[in-house]
Amino acid sequence: MSQAHQANTAAPTLVAPGFTCGLDATLKIISGKWKPLILYFLLRGPTRYGELKRAVRDVSDKVLIQQLKELEADGVLRRNDYKEVPPRVDYTLTQLGQSLAQALEPLCTWGTENMAEMQKIFAERDSWLREKQA
Template sequence: MAEKRPPPPSADPAPVAPAFTCGLDATLKIISGKWKPLILYFLLRGPTRYGELKRAVRDVSDKVLIQHLKELEADGVLRRNDYKEVPPRVDYTLTQLGQSLAHALEPLCTWGTENMTEMQKIFVERDSWAREKHT
């Protein structure tokens, strides 16, 4: 009688989900990146075309904005809607998961607004320390 052998291991092991240390760690894995929280914030308004996002998220390069949009789409936070028209028409919307995440960021927006004047003073002082250190 022939001996049964287990199948050979696959060349590509199954992907392993990242282990999170806490809920904040999981959240930060999604929103990490300088511009992602702002992208989420501006998408709360509803479907938004690329050009509108580019104007809203000032100072972001095209390369980084496109990269962040692709990552957020891969993470299930936003949806890219391609209308298959000529000229091309594409917009971005938040998924249900993305909406809940963007709403969770709203208290941070409120905190920033309430403390903006004090934060500006702190950053001016911090910048002066950096200049003194280099002189």
């Protein structure tokens, strides 16, 4: 086999150990049903737990706490405990978290612009699934 052919068929290089590409790295951080919403709402500024709970509707306390801890461990957000009585804690995005949340904004815009179409598609899919189950 020629050297030119070998160069063309070489396996793609990894972006970093453990990641196949930049999207893979991003998805590892935002994987989880609620993490993108948490990041989006934290983009507004420091947010207390109760405010996040109200903003991210339908999330359980257990899952919200778990996903906040994971995002903190990933260096995306910071938990600020003010060591007061009664307890006061809020969450803020780190610089890394701000850049990630800003990268999600175009997805939010796309969702807003296409919401009516998505509602039609999901309603059609739900009716198709109901017919199939019947």
